[in-house]
Amino acid sequence: MIQTKGQFQSAKRFLFLVGDIGQFTLRFFREGFHKPFEWKEILKQCGEVGYRSLSLVGVTAFIMGLVLTIQSRPTLVEFGAESWLPAMVSVSLIREIGPVITALICAGKIGSRIGAELGSMRVTEQIDAMEVSGTNPFKYLVTTRVLATSLMLPLLVIFADTIALYGSFLAVNIKGAVSFQLFFNQVFETLEFSDLIPSILKSFFFGFIIGIIGCYMGYNSKKGTEGVGKSANSAVVVASLMVFILDLIAVQITDLFYEL
Amino acid sequence: MNYKTKERENVIEIRDLKKSFGDNHVIRGFDLNVKDRESVAVLGQSGSGKSVLIKCVIGLITADEGTIKVLGKAVEQLNQVELDELRTDIGFLFQSNALYDSMTIRENLEFPLRRLRRDKSKAEIDAAVQEALEDVGLFHTLNLMPSELSGGMRKRISIARTLIVQPKIILYDEPTTGLDPITAGEINQLMNKVQEKYKTASIIISHDLDCIKVTAQRIVILKNGINYKEGTFEELKNSEDPWVSAFFNT
Numbered sequence: 001m002i003q004t005k006g007q008f009q010s011a012k013r014f015l016f017l018v019g020d021i022g023q024f025t026l027r028f029f030r031e032g033f034h035k036p037f038e039w040k041e042i043l044k045q046c047g048e049v050g051y052r053s054l055s056l057v058g059v060t061a062f063i064m065g066l067v068l069t070i071q072s073r074p075t076l077v078e079f080g081a082e083s084w085l086p087a088m089v090s091v092s093l094i095r096e097i098g099p100v101i102t103a104l105i106c107a108g109k110i111g112s113r114i115g116a117e118l119g120s121m122r123v124t125e126q127i128d129a130m131e132v133s134g135t136n137p138f139k140y141l142v143t144t145r146v147l148a149t150s151l152m153l154p155l156l157v158i159f160a161d162t163i164a165l166y167g168s169f170l171a172v173n174i175k176g177a178v179s180f181q182l183f184f185n186q187v188f189e190t191l192e193f194s195d196l197i198p199s200i201l202k203s204f205f206f207g208f209i210i211g212i213i214g215c216y217m218g219y220n221s222k223k224g225t226e227g228v229g230k231s232a233n234s235a236v237v238v239a240s241l242m243v244f245i246l247d248l249i250a251v252q253i254t255d256l257f258y259e260l
Numbered sequence: 261m262n263y264k265t266k267e268r269e270n271v272i273e274i275r276d277l278k279k280s281f282g283d284n285h286v287i288r289g290f291d292l293n294v295k296d297r298e299s300v301a302v303l304g305q306s307g308s309g310k311s312v313l314i315k316c317v318i319g320l321i322t323a324d325e326g327t328i329k330v331l332g333k334a335v336e337q338l339n340q341v342e343l344d345e346l347r348t349d350i351g352f353l354f355q356s357n358a359l360y361d362s363m364t365i366r367e368n369l370e371f372p373l374r375r376l377r378r379d380k381s382k383a384e385i386d387a388a389v390q391e392a393l394e395d396v397g398l399f400h401t402l403n404l405m406p407s408e409l410s411g412g413m414r415k416r417i418s419i420a421r422t423l424i425v426q427p428k429i430i431l432y433d434e435p436t437t438g439l440d441p442i443t444a445g446e447i448n449q450l451m452n453k454v455q456e457k458y459k460t461a462s463i464i465i466s467h468d469l470d471c472i473k474v475t476a477q478r479i480v481i482l483k484n485g486i487n488y489k490e491g492t493f494e495e496l497k498n499s500e501d502p503w504v505s506a507f508f509n510t
């Protein structure tokens with residue numbers, strides 16, 4: 001009985017959180033697209049988001065490509081289908097692993113940064129200071145960051161896909177030499193726009209959700225240093241969870257389109 | 261009340277202000293008038309709602325009941341554009357300074373100027389930044405980051421940032437708290453200098469008696485959410501009221 005009451009409470013809290021984030025998102029659409037636009041700040045944030053995650057995303061993608069290829073080989077060899085290796089690996093990289101891994105890394109790297117940054121700005125009254133300086137802090141801080149993550153994530157995913165495919169090429173080459181051209185010919189023969197487009201689209205939504213959740217947690221940070229830590233932490237946890245949930249939804253939707 | 265102050269008009273009029281956070285009734289019917297070019301100190305214990313009071317004045321917190329008129333405009337009835345317009349005439353010094361720590365000192369000072377006075381040219385902005393920094397004696401910090409400054413310097417930069425838009429009213433939230441007596445004394449002098457040079461009216465929130473003594477012409481005590489006592493420094497110091505006397509004579 002006590003346990004169910006506790007569960008009821010946390011379920012209620014979760015629903016409130018979802019509702020709050022929903023409202024925050026609505027506010028983004030209401031306030032984000034009025035003049036004057038903060039172009040300079042948007043560009044700056046795009047730079048921050050892209051540049052700061054580039055090396056981490058690159059290294060991880062390279063290793064994923066490598067590992068995935070090495071691990072898939074024995075299974076394919078068993079069925080005598082080793083020559084399918086580039087095709088199989090590229091499809092799973094582009095459709096699923098590239099976007100999801102990149103999004104998770106960015107949820108950790110960018111989400112926590114945004115959560116902590118806005119959180120400490122809230123706690124030290126910098127957000128209030130902006131407001132009394134005739135600036136809409138929501139527009140200046142939140143809108144710019146959400147736009148930046150939404151725009152940059154697809155680019156990061158394309159970058160990650162490229163590096164991962166290169167990693168995969170190297171792994172194919174460990175056993176049995178395959179030329180660069182032959183490998184990529186096979187890859188591009190298999191890949192279709194219907195693999196690429198949904199993957200880019202969903203990374204756009206991943207970026208959006210990472211930005212919104214990071215900003216929401218930071219913007220509504222509780223007072224004190226503990227509040228800042230909590231904001232950064234929840235930003236990562238909730239954003240990562242949402243990436244998986246969105247991915248699940250995205251898979252269902254693309255499936256529907258395939259059936260048509 | 262002498263003839264001169266009588267003639268000046270009120271720049272801030274607070275009537276029966278009330279504000280609660282849940283069951284915490286912080287302000288319970290507070291009244292205050294501030295005349296043009298007058299400095300009024302609001303004195304009160306920690307947690308008595310001083311910061312809440314002046315945040316209501318600038319519209320950062322919405323009051324539950326009562327009216328606040330600033331320069332003849334009722335704050336609670338303004339829309340966002342009108343409120344921003346009014347805020348160009350009010351400087352707000354935050355208790356925590358609230359300097360933007362990702363920006364240099366120059367960018368910190370330029371920020372309100374670019375936002376509130378969009379018609380200014382680059383040269384005008386540079387000149388204003390220089391003047392404000394020279395007013396507080398810290399021109400050499402122009403390209404430093406806030407984290408590279410001491411607490412007292414940050415407070416001065418913060419004052420420079422409120423000055424730069426040449427407000428008619430300045431709201432100081434505990435300008436000297438947490439500073440050593442000498443630095444605090446310097447800040448007090450700076451506040452007086454600012455008052456003289458820019459002819460501002462001000463509300464000074466504080467529980468630092470030295471600060472209040474040299475900067476304020478009139479003192480209001482905020483206790484239990486109301487204006488408990490009012491008077492000059494001398495009047496309150498000699499007050500019969502045990503609470504006031506305890507506050508002033510320890």
Ligand SMILES: Nc1ncnc2c1ncn2[C@@H]1O[C@H](COP(=O)(O)OP(=O)(O)OP(=O)(O)O)[C@@H](O)[C@H]1O
Nearest residue numbers: 281284286304305306307308309310311312313355
């Ligand atoms: N945003 C808020 N939400 C809930 N309660 C608040 C909020 N802001 C202030 N309070 C409460 O209002 C009361 C007064 O706070 P305030 O910051 O005005 O005190 P203060 O007089 O400025 O104290 P100090 O001298 O320590 O700065 C406190 O009990 C505080 O908990």
Ligand SMILES: [Mg+2]
Nearest residue numbers: 310311355433
């Ligand atoms: Mg305070």
